[in-house]
Amino acid sequence: MAHFDTEYQRLEASYSDSPPGEENLLMHVPEGAKSHWHHIENLDLFFQRISFYMKNGFTCMLLGEIFELVQLLFVVGFTVFLANCVDYDILFANKFVNHTDSSKVTLPDAFLPVDVCSARIRDNAFVIFVLIISGVFWLHRLVKFLYNVCCYWEIRSFYINALKMTMSELPYATWQEVQARIVEIQKEHQICIHKKELTELDIYHRILRFKNYMVAMVNKSLLPVRFRLPTLGESVFYTRGLKYNFELIFFWGPGSLFENEWSLKPEYKRGGNRLELADRLASRILWIGIANLLLCPVILVWQILYAFFSYTEVIKREPGSLGARCWSLYGRCYLRHFNELDHELMSRLSKGYKAASKYMNCFLSPLLTVVAKNVAFFAGSLLAVLIALTIYDEDVLAVEHVLTSITLLGVCITVCRSFIPDKHMVFCPEQLLRVILAHIHYMPDHWQGVYSRGADKSSGGWGWRHLLLCPDGHQTAWTPCVDVSGEDRGIYLPTGRGWEDRVVSDALCHHQSPVAASSGDHTIHQPAKGASSQRGHRGCFGHTSTLTV
């Protein structure tokens, strides 16, 4: 613990945001000059909102949040309705309905009368419990929504009155234009009182304060996101749930390292009581782990329901999309530059996406291919017979489970096909890797001169593969389910001393040394021309972390 393996160091010179000699002058601004936008306290959040607002606009933001509230109501309500108010025997034709007018069963026939239905709900304690939990959560979301609307209304008037941009111009403005206007406005409205002039870098630092921390921690491998599976080798576990927990622990949860949303607690800035702080963090992480475990059933049910409602029809219609890949959450963090906004990162990654996707397809396991081909053949044979029978006489469909079999066999075949490489595929991983690298800018040292997974394997078992792309369905649909248990595991694993010590000590030592460290140690840095000059260099994280008010 005496030795901290980091190169991030405290940047003494720029510890205060103000230029030297200006600290005291700021208090003397005459009262009359203060505009409505003078001295915004939480400038980080303000800039974040400005950036978010720019992309979406007020109506979109409003509509999106309303839809989220409605979605929540809908998922809970619809599930309760399906569980309590539908007579499935009528739907499955096990029970017959007596109609006087027509012999056909209609959907409303299968719905129970309102009184029966509400009685069943009242009698079911678990449903009542779920409804109460959801109700509380929904109310919390409603309050947050109302607060957000107010905030965004303010941002809106800031755009209109301070930045002088009309709402119709906004969708066509670039972030650079908006930023330039903010820099301009500072001179007039003094939105930040710690510095006389804002630079673009200041704005980036404030918007990306926490993201920069996360990028640094991922780069330094401080987060316990890699672990070794018995047979599959080293693998990466970094889901949205885990990320949420990390942010809770470090940034904004009760007892986190930050005293408000923009400045680290003073005790973490001194190196003295390191052991004590690590202990305190360990117990906090334990409590958050327990909370995760307790909430697990509710979250799990919610995630299964949400995944079911979101992905069933996709799986039915184009099961191949399950095999589609996207940049993993870990990859997005690993490949992010310091001071890179979301849309800048995504634009960079999107440019590399096509090549990366092709690259991944170059390395389909031949074993898997053999198995997939043969499973597809056997399933296809059965399906062929069923299809032929159905085409000959559709009465076959009335036989129980024939339609089920056709559907499931179809899904099975399509999944298999996604493991069979295109026979006209051009195999040229090295060129692809070069194209990808031109966009993603970083790669581990040991990738140099190699391109295959062989190299990955020989160099410690964690590959490009896990780093960058993971199946889309996995990422969005299935992981959340694994997530919850995973989170617990993710929480329990590191309660051993070694881990927090490293996290805390690292968080600490960011503020120890006066020289901004270059993180170039384990990555090759290919600068994107123009980008780094504006956004600040990856190495200036030390500077970022000291940008406290």
Next chain:
Amino acid sequence: MAHFDTEYQRLEASYSDSPPGEENLLMHVPEGAKSHWHHIENLDLFFQRISFYMKNGFTCMLLGEIFELVQLLFVVGFTVFLANCVDYDILFANKFVNHTDSSKVTLPDAFLPVDVCSARIRDNAFVIFVLIISGVFWLHRLVKFLYNVCCYWEIRSFYINALKMTMSELPYATWQEVQARIVEIQKEHQICIHKKELTELDIYHRILRFKNYMVAMVNKSLLPVRFRLPTLGESVFYTRGLKYNFELIFFWGPGSLFENEWSLKPEYKRGGNRLELADRLASRILWIGIANLLLCPVILVWQILYAFFSYTEVIKREPGSLGARCWSLYGRCYLRHFNELDHELMSRLSKGYKAASKYMNCFLSPLLTVVAKNVAFFAGSLLAVLIALTIYDEDVLAVEHVLTSITLLGVCITVCRSFIPDKHMVFCPEQLLRVILAHIHYMPDHWQGVYSRGADKSSGGWGWRHLLLCPDGHQTAWTPCVDVSGEDRGIYLPTGRGWEDRVVSDALCHHQSPVAASSGDHTIHQPAKGASSQRGHRGCFGHTSTLTV
């Protein structure tokens, strides 16, 4: 009216097709030398047919026209059959059939007997009326078809005997080769008696006489195709129906500006009685508008039926294709060079299509995206439950309207998805615009240095968007329906004085001034190398319009 805002001017020098001094010599060609192809009267149509024939060949042309005749019969007959000869109660299982041999209902069971059916048709006055109208129209088409067959047979023998091209060579010949042979043939057969030698430009002028007029009128914004909608801003309305009406009015309808298919009426060449001509045109347009209004129900029914038969299965199978885009009719006119044949224009536009399509996808409205995402989620949830129930037990399908719901929800989701941008899309409108421009050659002045719709909006509200691409389904399936009423509006709107005056005066002033005007005023001309040199410059329209026999 005294000032004509055009730069097209009469080209005195080349008013006659003959080189100076040859006019009188032409009458002295000895009789004996006249071949079968000597002095073709309607040379415009002859060249058009040669060009059309080259692309398709005799068999294709014949087959295509026969299929059109059969299609007409089929649509009318099948509709009448569906409306009068099917017992839907049997199909929908509201009425039971007594079979002695089997319990299954077959399709023929649902067909009414011939006598019942013909009685029902006889009793229905509207059906009789439709049948008579269709019969008359079909006979007219049949006569036209027979005439066309004769014409194309003649063209065929022209190819074989005069151009010495066998039918098997034809599909692999290029237009340039055919043209070169025609120029050669002129020396021998004297197919045009007004000039001793034909040039490629002459042939292009004759084939594209009317198209060139239309291009000029669209370029000069003389046609009332742009109008302002209450909320959507300026929009373009230019459909096939409207185009047909324009051509009817200007070129070949009774009382049009042309006395035959290749020369303008003499009164329009003089500037004296301009007011009188405008009045006459106004009344003609009024009458054509009334005719449109009267024929409206028949055309509308036909278009609905045709769209239903053509697009229903496409919508069912791949609803995403509704969102596919194609070059709008207006765009095709606006971007056309003077003297550019259809296949040359389409080859140019096809090269720009991919980039243009990508460009359009860059600007999906974020508001629409939010709505589409959420509608897709709600529809998807319902669909997920229905699919899960169906897979569990296919008896659910027997419940009324379950299959209907599944189908409609599926279509709804697919339509929604077409409004959600691909998350790996690379956003680079400026490069795309540059690629597009390399192929389409023209852009309005105010596009320079801008790329977003913002610029479009600020510069008068009619964008690239409406100009170039419109949804495919809109263009081909739905517009025709709107069309008819639209045509009327299109016709009524301009009956106000201002408009015809401009049209007529413009048509007139083409022949006023002795200098060929360059139309470079409101477009940036990026010459396609090689193309302009052969086809003649966009500016030489004045010359074109004087190419009368």
Next chain:
Amino acid sequence: MAHFDTEYQRLEASYSDSPPGEENLLMHVPEGAKSHWHHIENLDLFFQRISFYMKNGFTCMLLGEIFELVQLLFVVGFTVFLANCVDYDILFANKFVNHTDSSKVTLPDAFLPVDVCSARIRDNAFVIFVLIISGVFWLHRLVKFLYNVCCYWEIRSFYINALKMTMSELPYATWQEVQARIVEIQKEHQICIHKKELTELDIYHRILRFKNYMVAMVNKSLLPVRFRLPTLGESVFYTRGLKYNFELIFFWGPGSLFENEWSLKPEYKRGGNRLELADRLASRILWIGIANLLLCPVILVWQILYAFFSYTEVIKREPGSLGARCWSLYGRCYLRHFNELDHELMSRLSKGYKAASKYMNCFLSPLLTVVAKNVAFFAGSLLAVLIALTIYDEDVLAVEHVLTSITLLGVCITVCRSFIPDKHMVFCPEQLLRVILAHIHYMPDHWQGVYSRGADKSSGGWGWRHLLLCPDGHQTAWTPCVDVSGEDRGIYLPTGRGWEDRVVSDALCHHQSPVAASSGDHTIHQPAKGASSQRGHRGCFGHTSTLTV
């Protein structure tokens, strides 16, 4: 017969594999130095297996062969089951089942009891016959499989012990690395005793001995694969079955030209008894033809069953894939360099695939397009009505053959659509041809300066079209069926004297002349840089054929 129209000639200098002066020294290798891998007798097969093993690995190979055995059992067993043990009257609801518990028919209800089923099988002589034939064939495959497992186990230990490559490294090794190690190993283990040192060329020659012969024979047009159809012009018939028969005749069947797998029979190396040899070959070909004819029904049934099980669900799900193209077997042979391994050839052809596929789409027959468009319209109209009715009320599906009609009309429309060119297609065959040529390297002389099928037609009627790409479905699904009869024809046709004489004499004359001939006479050779230097020049076939032990 006195004049042999070939330029392949015997390469005296390198007739023996040993460097001059070393022939006798080889016998004096001391016994003690012999390793397990010393003097591998069938070095050709050994190298082939090494190459094959490298691509797949032991597990894949094992699994693949096991699956093949199971597939055979499955196809035979499932077909017999379907034919004898299913009561289709129950499935088609023509017969009712009495259930005490539920009114629903389940799939097991339709299966006959085991005793009824086995009795039906016992009574059916044809089924018994098929079962016996399949049983014998399966046992033969099983023995072959066991033998293969032993061989590959040996290869595995060769990789591990001699080449020092672990199984986990193998998937990431390149063929060049493996080859380099083999060359290295030769010095130590003396796997080949005829030469002191192996070169890469030696290895290639041995692996590709027979393939090189086939390439040469196809290049020289010695195989009767082109024939003239009454209306369709010259066409190429070269299927997997025909190829199998050719290989049987020339290389490894009883009485073939080779005495073992690596050396030609001595009598074929002398030119004296050419007529006698040709006679002998003629009678052999006749006998193989008769054997083909006798086995025809069994092979045909097998191929129909296999095609049905493999392609039915593909045709149902994406009928458009029937129109997908792949490189024809003839094209793969025609375009192959001498000494080019399968994966090298496929990588080259894959690079040209996209362009070649586009090129082929440029030449859709306009006649076919017109017909396809109209057939699609008529089928689409009927389908539209059926879909609309189904959406309105799903009881329509219960009407007999409505679902059948919907399915078949849907397939029909999709097939039609594959003949309608994309309207945004860019037509630039010449550029495409240039791209293709950069990868495929060869083209017939008469292609120079031309690009269209017209040129093909004028120059003898066999085109690029037939040469390179054929519909995938045709290649893999339907040809096999045509195949069997075709093989017979392919065999009977050439029993006339002229043909064998040419084959035999050509096989002979490969060994007549001491100079390695360049095959450059009828192809344009575009050398792939780097490739030819390593793999040996196309012209060195004479050398190849003399590489006998």
